[in-house]
Amino acid sequence: MSLSSRSQQHPDTGTDADTGHPDTGTDADTGTEAGAAAGVSEEGAAVGAVMGAGWRARYPAVARGVTVTVSLLSFALVMLALLLPNRLSGFHPAEFTRLPGEAVFGAALLLVLPRRPRIVVAVLAGACLGALTVLSLLDIGFSQFLGRGFNMVLDWSLFGDAESYVKDSLGATGATVAVVAVVVIILALFALLALAVVRLGNVMARHNAVATRTVLALGTVWVLCMETGAQFAGVHVAADHAAGLVQYRVRAVRDTLRDEAAFEEQAKHDKFGSTPPDQLLTGLRGKDMMFTFIESYGRSAVEDPVTAPGVDATLTAATEKLADAGFAARSGWLTSATYGGNSWLGHSTFLSGLWIDNQQRYRTVTSSDHLSLTRAFQKTGAWRTVGIMPGVQKGWPEAKYFGLDNVYDSTELGYKGPKFSWSTMPDQYALTAFERLEHGKKHDKPLMSEIILTSSHQPWAPIPKTVPQDEVGDGSIYKGIEKAGKNPADVFYDSTKVKQEYGQSIQYSVNSLIDYVTRYGTKDTVLVFLGDHQPMARVSGEDSDRDVPCAIVARDPKVLDKIADWGWSDGLQPEHDAPVWKMSAFRDRFLTAYGSTPSS
Structure with missing residues (x-):
């Protein structure tokens, strides 16, 4: 099933990429905060900060370029996860120019949280985005092979059949490589999205005033575009795509459970069930x-x-x-x-x-x-x-x-x-x-x-x-x-x-x-x-x-x-x-x- 979401044009948000800010080794997500997020000791985080500071001091232009690039990639990855269609027919450039309301509200939440709760929430949000992305990719795969989306209640058993099919088609070695590759990609996706949200939360924390004004402005624009149905390139610009997908999956689980009970009753009625053999x-x-x-x-x-x-x-x-x-x-x-x-x-x-x-x-x-x-x-x-x-x-x-x-x-x-x-x-x-x-x-x-x-x-x-x-x-x-x-x-x-x-x-x-x-x-x-x-x-x-x-x-x-x-x-x-x-x-x-x- 493909979902259509109301959305609006995505404005330029280059300010949250840490532009114009010289890095002197206090980058929160490479120093103490990153250490806390990864569960390492304060001493280890301090050593990492000192080593990072020395490298940045020797190559300030390169360090600034890397910092900006990583922030931009984090922003792009999060936006991709929020706007990713769950059918191949939904892949159009205009779909990725929308402004997702989930990003606005998520940014607002991260801005008001203290450092440690912010990191915890950011990691959880990244994991949720990872799960949403994996489910959308499963929808795409199931649509291509089975003409329908992935059923979260019933379809887990099909992965064994899929592995057997790959084994029959590519051999045991090929199947093993394929399974390992899929597992690695999924784990990497979860990790990268968690790190990306942590990174963006830290960037906003360092530029709190600018980030707050930007979030307020984008929130206002999102509400106005949602109410007016504003479009860009034929696509609604204010998006609630991720929230819509979550609602769709909740409904699908509920409907599946109801269907099981209803079908069990239906199967009991058979117009030929009691017909005599002769x-x-x-x-x-x-x-x-x-x-x-x-x-x-x-x-x-x-x-x-x-x-x-x-x-x-x-x-x-x-x-x-x-x-x-x-x-x-x-x-x-x-x-x-x-x-x-x-x-x-x-x-x-x-x-x-x-x-x-x-x-x-x-x-x-x-x-x-x-x-x-x-x-x-x-x-x-x-x-x-x-x-x-x-x-x-x-x-x-x-x-x-x-x-x-x-x-x-x-x-x-x-x-x-x-x-x-x-x-x-x-x-x-x-x-x-x-x-x-x-x-x-x-x-x-x-x-x-x-x-x-x-x-x-x-x-x-x-x-x-x-x-x-x-x-x-x-x-x-x-x-x-x-x-x-x-x-x-x-x-x-x-x-x-x-x-x-x-x-x-x-x-x-x-x-x-x-x-x-x-x-x-x-x-x-x-x-x-x-x-x-x-x-x-x-x-x-x-x-x-x-x-x-x-x-x-x-x-x-x-x-x-x-x-x-x-x-x-x-x-x-x-x-x-x-x-x-x-x-x-x-x-x-x-x-x-x-x-x-x-x-x-």
Whole structure:
């Protein structure tokens, strides 16, 4: 979320940079006061003052220049922290010419405090500015990757996933270096801002009369500009940006806590929760069901000028290939609950019929009895239910909620090849393993499978290539392909290359899936496949929607006849103006279309 603040033009305040004041070694923040702020002894501070005085006496011009420069840098750092936007779209030069009211009131407070309380308050103020700056930077990062700001209540757990992602993309050493660099930068930010506020407080104390007049004048100007709405370069000049951010975060915490309680009650109500097994999914009995998610497959893949030509051609060719094999398809748009990542939120929204847009909602629903679409198949007793989860690399207790009799994670699919950045294995291999382990075997029931395809996961390099089906084997053949692939760092940070490679990855995933269906599908195969979310903002655009394509494929025409009133497009590529539903609406529409009777 970006916040707009009322503000006013920033006047020249060069007098608080200690101009015109010869330094004779009594600088408060290098002598006794700095020693007190740092917790050192009075003797140590005195020694430091004497040594500093000797250096300044020998080079007075240089010393004065350093003093003025440090003061100006301190002032600039504090102003940057007070005016820093929390979205990239807010970075305009005019935004940094505003007069922040927090600076005026903070300066007034420091002026009236005695030395020791002033230093304590200045350090605390600097720490608060450091925290505010870190949170704004987190907002920017989360907006770029997840299309939303940082949630102070729920998002701390995502840092472990972020570290794992960096490790998969850059290796263990690269991840360690990145984590250490981030920690050092954050600590330095807190320390520098604390020192900067202490420095400015000491400068004002040495020039108390001038500082007092300046603060009174700026305070008067700020109030007048705030009341009149004065603007400069199209931006309100009197700013209360930092205070607005604090208020926004307090509201966000309050709303999050309220949302948790409200959602827990919502999850208890389920119109199909008490439907008897023999009244569920009667229109699909005997069908082999495949629910397949393609990672990051969003509307931008089929509409962005860079990616669309290749992806559209792939979807057209895949539709024709399906038709040649006797299959038909219908497709529409679903609006995902997540963006850029957190794929499990999209999966659970689609399958639960509830809007799962944060981690707490995910925990709530997966620990409840709310009926998921996949568990509805299990509940009937008419299907064997399995999950193909190459992205699951540790325990996954949620399998019980999703009603999966057996789950094959990354360690159970028999893959002996290399990882492709984050993706543990190519989609072609995952589907081949599904055929070997489940679909190709004889069962006394039809299969219902949930399959996650991960080859289109960022950073979209290196990308696997399709190999002859009889050469897939244990995946060792992919070693040469991975080694010859592109370096993630060469792709991810280039705005054109990353779109091109993203499009290539979607083409690979779609081709892998359609090749599998046309090779191994039967008259009873029904495939539902969709994207879980749009790719990150670098690919889809900072203000893009959250729509993803969804298609239903079947050889039996009766299957598609049951959704004729949905208004979906023929083929795998939905028309631009095809119906758009919230992803959470799919479960109930699907259950209703295929013969399920609501219980309430």
